[in-house]
Amino acid sequence: MASSTTTAYVSGQGSFERDTRYITTRITRDGADGYPVEPGRYRLIAARACPWANRAIIVRRLLGLEGVISMGLCGPTHDERSWTFDLDPGGVDPVLGIERLQEAYFRRVPDYPRGITVPAIVDVPSGAVVTNDFAQMTIDLSLEWGEYHRDGAPELYPQRLRDEIDAINAVVYKDVNNGVYRCGFAGDQRAYERSYERLFARLDELEERLTTRRYLVGDTITEADVRLFTTLARFDPVYHGHFKCNRQKLTEFPALWAYARDLFQTPGFGDTVDFAQIKRHYYVVHRDINPTQIVPAGPALANWLTPHHREQLGGRPFGDGTPPGPVAAGEEVAATGRATST
Template sequence: MSNEDADSGTESSGGYVTTGEEFVRDTNYIDNRITRDGIGPEGETFPVEPDRYRLIVARACPWANRAIIVRRLLGLESVLSMGMCGPTHDSDSWTFDLDPDGVDPVLGIPRLKDAYLKRYPDYPRGITVPAIVDIPTGAVVTNEFRQMTLDFSTEWVEHHREGAPDLYPEQRREEIDDVIDVIFKDVNNGVYRCGFAGDQRAYDTAYDRLFERLDQLSDRLREQRYLVSDTITEADVRLFTTLVRFDPVYHGHFKCNRSTLSAMPVLWAYARDLFQTPGFGDTVDFTQIKQHYYMVHTDINPTAIVPRGPDLSNWRSPHHREELGGRPFGDGTPPPPPRDGEVVPAGQGA
């Protein structure tokens, strides 16, 4: 892994910071898409088909967490199975530590890298989650996390559950795209630019940019319940997965310590509102999140000690955001409880 692939696992274990350099994320992913017509580049076809693909995630990873949330909100569980890697990875790949004998029960592989190499024998980049694997061939289809959840909303429509929300409404897509672009650059990736900064200048620049954006988002959310409309959209999913990791990880581990999330009243109430919404907080495994960051990033935390705090019970405290109005699922309904095998273990959530 180059240090650009911050949540993958290649190169030397724990090597994420390059002294004297700003952190720059490698955004060159496998960009195939699974679409209704299945037409892709170079004659490759990946049509939407029930039970053909497997979504591989790790609860620890924020990029994968949003795929878990969107799959759940849209009700794709019955047509798109999900495999879970453990919270830590070795220097080579994410691994299926949580499964019996360390092997994914559907794909029959111990390492996610095996699916990448099945398609590209000399694959040179980081082994990242989320990834979608073609079950019949055992080969990875895509790891392009930015497009993946949008396609869940737009290309898998025929398989959405009854009452699924419209997370990417056509009439608001331009605005949603603008919002998720700045969230990615300044917040989602901004915390990594702080945590993996190779010198003081790079850190200071990233720190200022992060908190300036968080202040702007706070102002945006002061009088409206959600980021783009009066319902939850893709933009909210993307901001949530960073906010929910802020106090347990980013504040201390990544030195994003101007203030905790719980000391930013608007964003703290907004994050709790989403956390208490079915499909959000019930996908969050705080134990795995802390294990991943503190145990894998050993150049930042060489002892690999996982902190016992902070107290997370306050995620269930009243937020009063409902006073702003809004309809979380629009004309839709909340998703049912998580399926057996996909429930966060007791004591690992909030």
């Protein structure tokens, strides 16, 4: 998700169109783009508030890359210039030594003209952003960094399922991941209603699909589940009200809600989600949508931990692998942002 060069997020052209011109340099085993896979060389810069960054946090944890790729976390709010490291002592990232992610972008492209987005992977020796291509980033963590995966890491992008995963990801991105933004940032009634209908038509299809199968593709967690989950986790706290995606709540979709809880309760998913940061980001940063910047107190979160019974559909979350271990020291979600049982 990008910081903006202005404080306006609502589209002036009716329909919201996301700028998808990313830095597409890749980190690969052969180093074809000049950046070879190398433990300790790169730093993932993310923000727990952002769904696109949350994907990278989840995949890094599922694959056990915490000791190989370090992580810096920006705070949930930012100004018109950049995401900032206001969670760190002195507001400075302890590895990169910068206050704003913008500085790392400028080291790669002076006066970088587009949004300063997370997630981004930074080359620590040069301090320059390597890539902010969030979709390719997580796939490369699966395929290019395999030598450094933990024992028992899941296969999130298996060869035999890639065509189906890619097809699901494409429609989920268009109508759900980005669809909620097309509702929230629509500049006129017609654009909003068109996006609203597309969003809920797709959610209805996903509800039907997940009524009889535990995961989106195959019988284990894949890249497709990671991408859908981060939007579902934000649906009731943010998108339902703030973005006017209010035909119904996630909790009113029986299969989708159980599916979301199933993933949330799976190590690597819910333990990366900070609901307090999520709400603070959207309600504070989007001033043209929420000019008071009041952050809602609800919804209640304990229901995320209620039984989901999805195991009755079969499936094995990690296939022949195992769950990740405890969250790395220093990377725990703050108590204020966690779902806790009553």
